[in-house]
Amino acid sequence: MTGEARAYRYLLRTVSLLAFLGAWQAVTALRVHLWVHFEQLPTVVQVGKEFGHRLGTGAYWQDLGDSLDRILTGFGLAAVLGVAFGVAIGRSRLAEDLLGPIVELLRPIPAIALVPVAILLFPSNEQGIVFITFSAAFFPVLVSTRHAVRALTPVWEEAVLTMGGGRWRVLAQVVLPGALPGIFGGLSVGIGVAWICVISAEMISGQYGVGYRTWQDYTVVDYPGVLVGMVTIGLLGHLTSSAVEFAGRRATRWLPRTEQGADRGAIRRRARTSPAPVRGSLSAPEGVSEDRPRTDPVPVPVPDSATPGR
Amino acid sequence: MTLSAPSTPSRVPRPPAADGARLTLRDAVLGRRGAPVLAGVGLDVVPGEVLAVVGASGCGKSTLLRTLAGLLPPLGGEVAEDGRPLTGPGGGRALVFQDDGLLPWRTARANVELPLAIGKMPRSQRRARAVEWLGRVGLTGCEDRLPHRLSGGQRQRVQLARALAGRPRALLMDEPFGALDAQTRAGMQQLLVDVLRSTRATVVFVTHDVDEALFLGDRVALLGSSPAAPVRLVAVPRPRDRAAHDTAATAAVRRDLLESLAS
Structure with a gap:
């Protein structure tokens, strides 16, 4: 572009x-x-004034740090374990039979409904909140990983096997890279629900944290403060999900997506304005009768224009 | 895309077959469990030969190839390499797929490096070896392209380079040029003949194109023409010689094969 x-x-x-x-x-x-x-x-101006005031206080930054700490720990654990369990269930019938039923029973329970259990299980609220955040993000990651692993083209695995590669080679060179697009789909969903749950859990049982502060402001009828909390949550959520999206695009740059990606509008505009036929991949059916490299009209090396923003 | 001119007389003597594998099937039943495709298959692929396999779609050509690769255990009978029963994939039998056999997240070079890495070649040598193989199939300059940036013909060249880079003793090819247009296909056949000069590997080449079989193969195996004789072997008069295409001997074999396929 x-x-x-x-x-x-x-x-x-x-x-x-x-x-x-x-x-x-x-x-x-x-x-x-x-x-x-x-x-x-409150008006935008009131909220802006309050925001400016709070940015100057140490409490604001402590709340922010606490919430980020909780979400990153919970989400990080969910990412690692979700991928591990998803791959195991997707690849092994034994794992599917042993873990599948438990997963399917636990999955429908909203993570926030686990608050009573978390209070019983963990010595402090802190670990309970991380546990709830983890539970929220774990299942989307697991489920998308499992689907992605099962949808892999069998030929890739057969290629590595016939080269003499073993199961670890297949796992490292075929299963994980091939499932990455699906895994990142799950991570994107996961980071979203993780925010919902970390804020809710903080509102219920936290000490410090953006969710806790927002609820405190509500109980003392400080509405500008409540809205500052909401804006903070919105910004943090946007920041973290953008980071996940960005990492996902970096990791799956091999996907052939420029043709159908964000440039579609540009290509359509060009096709409409120019009488000459658009050359390359648009004019000919893919690779059937034409042995030409699929060149795009404009090479787009910048990753952030390659997928529609979400 | 440079190719040696197909008009030059190209009766290619292949090197003595010391390194090729001998692949044998005896009274084998092939297919997936519960769904046998071919039964009573007896076949002896001689070390170093190019055996072309033809047959109607669904007759079990790919099944035969996957069995020889070790990906599909036989449901009965015996499948052996140099007299030892096959136990699984690997072991120097490389498979070339019809399309999409390359790992799409690896560049052309990284795809060719993969069998070298599996063969425990030091990292420092892999790169040079992969670049050399890509050069041999005419892809110098395309090393860093991802598969979807290559044409169908180029992708098949990468697959060929990748298969041969692992120094296989048998090269199993599953309709590798089936998705290419006629001109590219003829070029790829010539390229294959050229690169095979440098290897002694046994080649099993599955195709649905009788002319391709008659050009590439030393022998042609016709699959599934009748349940009584699941494999019929036909010797090719002048293998890998374009000029032989119009001779009476080739025409007779072609007619014979086409009639068997049509029946």
């Missing part, structure tokens, strides 16, 4: 965000009272 097109897209996003904030400011400052009551809701 050209720099100009990229700048245009960022402009659109900024405009969208500003429009949202403007509408919020308008309905709250004008004390709009249609069926929904906006007159009690």
